[in-house]
Amino acid sequence: MIQKKVCMLGTSAVGKTSLVRRFVHGIFSDTYLTTIGVKIDKKVVPVGGDEVTLLLWDLYGEDRFLKLSERYLRGAAGFFLVVDGTRRSTLDDALQLHTRVHTVLGEIPGIILLNKADLRQDWEVEEEDIGHLAEAGWKVLPTSAKNGMGVEDAFTNLAAQLLDA
Amino acid sequence: MMKASLIVRMLSSLDYALFEKGYGCFRLLADAPGWLINLWADADIGREIDLRTQFLYLDAFLEEAEAFWAVPRQEHLSSEIWTETDADGFEWLLEAIAFKEDGEELLLLKLATAGQQIMRQVLQESRELSLEYYQLCQAFNHREVMLHCVVHDLTTPLAGIKSSLSLLNDDTLSKDEVRELIDLGMRQVEKTRGLVHEVLEAFASKVPTMIDGVPNVHQTALEAVDMLRPVAALRNVSLEIEEAHTSDWLVRGDAHRLERIWYNLIDNALRYAPPGSTVKLQLYDEGSVIRCSVIDEGEGVTASMVPLLFRKFVQGAQQVGKAGLGLYYCRITVEGWGGTIHYRPGEHGGACFCFRIPKQTPNNP
Structure with missing residues (x-):
């Protein structure tokens, strides 16, 4: 069985834990509980005729209060950069975080998840921003941990990239 | 040991x-x-x-x-x-x-350790406070936009009323022409009342995405042109509508807001159109959408301004006294109906603002 470590990255309260909970356990809670350190979950994902076990490292959100320890990143095969679509600044933070992650992990598969797609009418991240990300070579997917939109697809998509890598 | x-x-x-x-x-x-x-x-x-x-x-x-x-x-x-x-x-x-x-x-x-547990509590509380602060800032910003929109909506039709009143000074006007100008002024007053109500209603749900009624995009263009004729006359600018023949002008959205989009774009064009020139409205049926353009013969928009045009509080060089919300309103409204809006330089100079709105079809109600 192929096993791959995937890091959930992004600033605080963007929905990293909620995405993992939705994907692995199929549940969602509106209560915000900050993650300390890391929580690890795993799920087997079928990709084509193969199966890959994703080890999901749900890392604490980096913000002005807490910086991410690079030690958590070691051995990661892929990552999600999670952004809260309703807070434009979380996209800038995520991209900034990625430059640091890139120096540790090098070039590995990664996807930007624009989370909170259920609140699309309140998004501050605009089509223009998404266009720029696509131009820069990013795969960008909208997700909603709340209603599940795009969540399964996002993880399956990354799993497929990991198998191809 | x-x-x-x-x-x-x-x-x-x-x-x-x-x-x-x-x-x-x-x-x-x-x-x-x-x-x-x-x-x-x-x-x-x-x-x-x-x-x-x-x-x-x-x-x-x-x-x-x-x-x-x-x-x-x-x-x-x-x-x-x-x-x-x-x-x-x-x-x-x-x-x-x-x-x-x-x-x-x-x-x-x-x-x-206990220290780490305390750190967790402190982090939890500080992050919750950060989120609350952010939400408060958004709410404040939202109220500010609403305030500016109300001001904008109150002042823009006033220009039309003022123009109608100015034209009434012309002694050579016939009784019918005078009546027509008074009628136009009255309609502007009614429009102002309606617009203020609309803005309050729109911002009650933050962004206007409501789909109400089946507006006729051609009819709303005619209405907006009618409203702005006095302003155009004062500036010695002609208003023309070019439309490809179609009987299918029904689009998504609602008539009042669609008319306001036309109004904002035409009003904008008249502001920049040189005297003696023409502001052209074009409507084309592109199958699933109607493409609508407003083209003037002014100097166009500078390249540095183009990316900012549809953001809120952005003002052009001659927009003194304006809130910079007209194009922002157009964008959020058109996008709310599943359409798009963009700017491109006119083919013969000037500015061309173009928006596309999905047609009303059984599959696209």
Whole structure:
């Protein structure tokens, strides 16, 4: 069985834990509980005729209060950069975080998840921003941990990239 | 020198779980602390466990620990903090320490310190406060936009009323022409009332995405042109409508807001159109959408302004006294109906603002 470590990255309260909970356990809670350190979950994902076990490292959100320890990143095969679509600044933070992650992990598969797609009418991240990300070579997917939109697809998509890598 | 057994009991009473590395697994050396039993129901002194499977985080940490144990040294190796959730959903913050004693490879698992627990509470509260602050800022910003929209909506039709009144000064006007100008002025007043109501309604749900009625995009263009004719006359600018023949002008959205989009774009064009020139409106049926353009013969928009045009509070060079919300309103409204809006330079100079709105079809109600 192929096993791959995937890091959930992004600033605080963007929905990293909620995405993992939705994907692995199929549940969602509106209560915000900050993650300390890391929580690890795993799920087997079928990709084509193969199966890959994703080890999901749900890392604490980096913000002005807490910086991410690079030690958590070691051995990661892929990552999600999670952004809260309703807070434009979380996209800038995520991209900034990625430059640091890139120096540790090098070039590995990664996807930007624009989370909170259920609140699309309140998004501050605009089509223009998404266009720029696509131009820069990013795969960008909208997700909603709340209603599940795009969540399964996002993880399956990354799993497929990991198998191809 | 304390007895080894005493040290082991002491560690247990301090809520530490001490393991000795064996072949392919770890053996618990002391009584299992309560938290460990919550996470590993079979935990008991002397029991062996595959820690890598039981605690996924340790799979990674033990690789580091193996390298640490392989080299003789005195220090210990600490892990980062990780979280384990028990069957009741309670989260335990844990930390691992690898060390070596009398050649034995040992692993200590312990709960995060009181300091780390306090840090968690402080982080939780500070992040909640940060989010609340952000939401308050958004709400404040939202109110500011609403205020500016109301001001904008009150002042823009006033220009039309003022123009109608100015034209009434012309002694050569016939009775019918006078009546027509008064009628136009009255309609502008009614429009102002309607617009203010509309803005309040729109911002009550933050962004106007309501789909109400089936507006005729051609009819709304005619209405807006009618409203702005006095303004155009004062500026000596002609208004023309070019439309491809179609009977299918029904689009998504609602008539009042569509008319206002036309109004904002035409009003904008008239502001920049030189005297003696023409502001042209074009409507084309593109199948599933109607493409609408407003083209003037002014100097066009500078390249540096183009990316900012549809953002709020952006003002053009001649927009003195304007809130800079007209184009922003057009964008959020058109996008709310599933359409698009953009700017491009006119083919013969000037500016061309173009928006596309999905047609009203049985499949696209």
